[in-house]
Amino acid sequence: MSQEQSLSLPPLNVLVVDDEPELRSSVATLLASMGHRVTQSGTGEKAIQTIRSRGIDQPESIHMVLLDVNLPGISGLEVLHQARVFDPSIMILIITAHGNIRDAVTAMREGAFNYIEKPVQENEIKELIFNARNAHQLVQEMGFSSPKLTLDNGEEFIGRSKEMRSLFQIIQKLGQVDTSVLIRGENGTGKELVARALHFNSSRKSKPFIALNCGAIPEGLFESELFGHEKGAFTGADQRRIGRFQAAQGGTLFLDEIAEMNPSIQVKLLRVLQEKKFIPVGSHREIKCDVRIIAATNRNLEVMIEQNTFRLDLFYRLNVIPVNLPPLRDHTDDIPLLIHYFLKNLNSKYRQGESQSPIFKVSSPVFNALMRYHWPGNIRELENIIERAFVLEDSDQITLDSLPQHLIETSKSDFIPSDDFDFQLEKENFERRFIIKALTKFGGKINTTAEKAGIPKNTLLRKIKKYEIEPKEYYETR
Numbered sequence: 001m002s003q004e005q006s007l008s009l010p011p012l013n014v015l016v017v018d019d020e021p022e023l024r025s026s027v028a029t030l031l032a033s034m035g036h037r038v039t040q041s042g043t044g045e046k047a048i049q050t051i052r053s054r055g056i057d058q059p060e061s062i063h064m065v066l067l068d069v070n071l072p073g074i075s076g077l078e079v080l081h082q083a084r085v086f087d088p089s090i091m092i093l094i095i096t097a098h099g100n101i102r103d104a105v106t107a108m109r110e111g112a113f114n115y116i117e118k119p120v121q122e123n124e125i126k127e128l129i130f131n132a133r134n135a136h137q138l139v140q141e142m143g144f145s146s147p148k149l150t151l152d153n154g155e156e157f158i159g160r161s162k163e164m165r166s167l168f169q170i171i172q173k174l175g176q177v178d179t180s181v182l183i184r185g186e187n188g189t190g191k192e193l194v195a196r197a198l199h200f201n202s203s204r205k206s207k208p209f210i211a212l213n214c215g216a217i218p219e220g221l222f223e224s225e226l227f228g229h230e231k232g233a234f235t236g237a238d239q240r241r242i243g244r245f246q247a248a249q250g251g252t253l254f255l256d257e258i259a260e261m262n263p264s265i266q267v268k269l270l271r272v273l274q275e276k277k278f279i280p281v282g283s284h285r286e287i288k289c290d291v292r293i294i295a296a297t298n299r300n301l302e303v304m305i306e307q308n309t310f311r312l313d314l315f316y317r318l319n320v321i322p323v324n325l326p327p328l329r330d331h332t333d334d335i336p337l338l339i340h341y342f343l344k345n346l347n348s349k350y351r352q353g354e355s356q357s358p359i360f361k362v363s364s365p366v367f368n369a370l371m372r373y374h375w376p377g378n379i380r381e382l383e384n385i386i387e388r389a390f391v392l393e394d395s396d397q398i399t400l401d402s403l404p405q406h407l408i409e410t411s412k413s414d415f416i417p418s419d420d421f422d423f424q425l426e427k428e429n430f431e432r433r434f435i436i437k438a439l440t441k442f443g444g445k446i447n448t449t450a451e452k453a454g455i456p457k458n459t460l461l462r463k464i465k466k467y468e469i470e471p472k473e474y475y476e477t478r
Contacts, residue, residue, distance in 0.1 A: 011035045012133060013060060017047040018068040018095060027066060030122060044074035048082050052443060064091040064132060069103040077107060082446060084111045086472040091132045157197050158341055161331040162468050170323055175201040182318045183296040185325030188378030191296040192256060194323060198294055199252040207251030210244050215257040222265045229281035245278055245289050252292045259299035259310060270314045328375040328382065333468060335370055342386040359390060362398040367440055369407045432467045444471040
């Protein structure tokens with residue numbers, strides 16, 4: 001990135017943390033003269049409080065921290081650690097005394113971007129800020145803080161959990177090939193969203209994406225819907241009509257609820273997949289087609305194959321590369337991010353320019369209820385509940401009064417039903433829920449959570465890593 005390009009970047013929110021008022025003030029003045037918005041802090045505790053209170057992905061969020069290593073109270077290295085846990089996209093620049101380079105090197109190993117020695121020179125700090133600013137822009141462009149795939153209509157497919165990161169990798173790989181895909185998952189897990197992500201991250205993205213819900217088509221009209229028909233082909237066919245295959249030429253045809261397709265149509269679909277051509281109803285002419293098929297179902301196709309209601313050969317044709325979507329109860333780590341995403345969209349939709357204040361968070365009891373619930377309707381159910389609460393809520397955060405009664409009851413219980421009597425699994429589930437509950441109560445603060453919950457800090461950090469918990473997410477939704 002050139003200096004001219006860098007000058008066009010928006011100003012950053014910078015936090016200067018140093019216990020020397022004169023140095024802190026002079027650095028802040030210099031940064032302000034460069035067009036940045038500057039906040040000052042004399043202690044590590046206040047610095048962490050400032051970072052957390054500004055949130056993530058908000059206009060006032062801290063983008064960069066100039067941080068002294070030696071601070072009263074908690075050290076600069078502890079501030080570095082907590083800031084990076086809260087938001088990995090924050091750029092940390094270390095200010096260190098001459099001769100104390102060892103701490104600066106340690107800080108860089110812990111994730112600091114760079115360091116500068118005291119006394120701070122104006123030209124050095126300008127160069128350091130310039131480089132860090134460019135790096136921060138690259139981080140934002142890569143979507144580091146919020147892994148996501150953006151679709152054609154601006155809709156986003158997001159997630160930070162291990163399951164969602166794995167799904168993103170599969171989608172990226174499938175974008176490089178042209179084989180059929182079978183998406184399997186419960187209702188509400190986002191099967192059409194995955195299909196759209198597969199299409200718009202492939203070489204076919206400039207061509208049509210056509211979706212057909214197989215469960216919504218009357219049996220007698222199925223063949224016409226797929227392949228089209230000629231005028232007079234059957235009673236009511238008063239004009240020629242192209243089918244979904246022809247409409248999707250060069251692009252992708254998404255067949256949702258494929259298990260609802262009757263066996264006679266399954267045979268004809270199999271022929272199209274094999275020969276890449278079809279015949280419209282009432283016609284004798286073959287039409288060549290170049291269409292990628294993505295199918296989806298929430299049914300057990302293996303059982304249907306045994307019952308002779310779904311063809312084994314069609315299953316093999318569709319299931320070249322299967323994509324299995326996890327239910328929301330298996331990746332609850334994504335719930336805070338999904339809440340944040342839904343609230344952001346709802347604010348844009350309903351509270352833009354109105355007298356009502358926006359809602360960017362949920363109360364701790366609400367958060368506990370959402371994390372405990374088993375989500376039979378998955379992500380779609382979560383979205384509907386958040387929208388319902390948003391519309392009903394009169395305060396600046398979602399409260400229990402805005403939730404459906406069954407979720408209010410969930411908030412009163414510490415027990416999550418399970419059909420699994422594996423002791424080790426139940427023990428791990430309890431540990432994970434307990435840590436999430438503690439992090440929620442104490443705002444994602446590692447030290448406070450360890451102290452109040454009676455867990456040694458090293459043990460807490462080890463468990464957080466084991467269960468792939470993101471402490472910062474439990475601050476976002478408070």
